[in-house]
Amino acid sequence: MNTAVILCAGAGTKLWPYAQIRCKAMMPVSNKPLAAYAVDALTAMGFDNIILVGNRFVEEVRAYFRDYKNVTIIVDKAPKGAAFSLLCAKEYIQGDSFLALYGDTIAADSDLERLVAAYKKDGMAKALVAPVTHRSSDYIGCNVKDARVHEIWGHSRDESTHFFGGFALPADFMDCLQYNSARFTYTEVGMMPPIEAFLELSIADEMKRGMQLGAVVAEKPLYDIDKPWHILAANAGINTARCSALTQNELADGATIDPTASITGFVKLGKNSHIGKNVIIEGNIIVGDNTEIKNGAIIQDNVVIGNDNRIRNACFVERESTIGNECIVSHAAELCGIILDRVYLYHYMEMNAIIGENTDLGAATVCGSLRFDDGYTIQRVKGRREFADGYADFVYLGDYCRTGVNAILMPGVKIGPYSVIGAGVLLNKDVPDNTLIYTEQTLIEKKWGSEVYGW
Secondary structure, eight states, X not given: OOEEEEEEOOOOGGGTTSSSSSOGGGOEETTEEHHHHHHHHHHHTTOOEEEXXXXXXXXXXXXXXXXXXXXXXXXXXXXXXXXXXXXXXXXXXXXXXXXXXXXXXXXXXXXXXXXXXXXXXXXXXXXXXXXXXXXXXGSEEEEEEXXXXXXXXXXXXXXXXXXXXXXXXXXXXXXXXXXXXXXXXOOOTTOOOOBOOOHHHHHHHHHHTTOOOEEEEOSSOOEEOOSHHHHHHHHHHHHHHHHHTOOSOEEOTTOEEOTTOEESSOEEEOTTOEEOTTOEEESOXXXXXXXXXXXXXXXXXXXXXXXXXXXXXXXXXXXXOEEOSSOEXXXXXXXXXXXXXXXXXXXXXXXXXXXXXXXXXXXXXXXOOSOTTSOOOEEEETTXXXXXXXXXXXXXXXXXXXXXXXXXXXTTOEEOSSOEEOTTOEEOSOBOSSOEEOOOOOOOOOOOSGXXXXX
């Protein structure tokens, strides 16, 4: 097996506000695009024919993978679902089998290796699956028993024990995709499936016709990035795994650590990066190239920091956070979450958030991170109530946004890209793309002077 198809043509509408300007599969987690995790793992495994099927913003996909000689980018010009996107790659399949993976899913390298090994062992179609830990109805899932997939369900109430992370399939399975009805029929009474050609529908149809599907249960976390809070969960897990692997300091050429810095773990510093005076590092961190951390910055464990950043002046970066490239975090700014490239957190602010690219936050912008009732905000995705567990009260800012000084963002709000939240706004609702919100105030003018004080 030397061929893999990675499906990247989905619109990513449930990931709003982050798929408005990028292919969903290019959303970075721990400073690496989602699709790149699979591509890099497969490349290390010796796959020399990797096909990425894209649609929206495919130019970004093509640019990122331009130097990968084993990667071919093709376009599904009118995507109607993963099954038909996979069918677009039929002429590129080499050999008698292939992997079908999702561009918005991160599987551990070792689990992908186990999937391939399991297929090679007996030639039976295989699915990489992971246990359902939340509500079964959040997934197209399956029932697994004795290393076999016995049933596939579309967002069942409680029938699914596992969800899918990818498939190892015989090459002739491609011929089955043309018969996908684009209407998911494996649902419980009362469910309302959309009209979409899901790959799992084709697989369920073939199982009904006699195909057996083996189950390879993931031994490490399998991340399915569907909604904004899934980005945070994946980021925390991957940061922890990467940083925990450090067993000593690793300093590239030109990297330095000032003797006054207090470091209780290990640091990995890229070229020409520096940890300066009075910096406090509480655990293991990974830092890219040309990044400066100085003047009493405090950074907790399992933090990943990219290239060309300036982190300084008593700022505080909480555990499991990620800082992109070319960012500034300064002057007592506090960050918990993720900031993408070219984000400025300059003066006195607290942000529990994902903050999109090229976003500039005005001084003293804060987000509420704790409700008075100690509960979690109920999120809405495309109008549907969603429960985001520990990340429900984070704020989700899209790309190319700005805030004015003293803007207050209440727990759980989402802000579309190209938007501005003006000075002094108390924001308690989601904001659509391309929106300016500012306050209007009533000024009262009165006479005032020494006579008020009785002189």
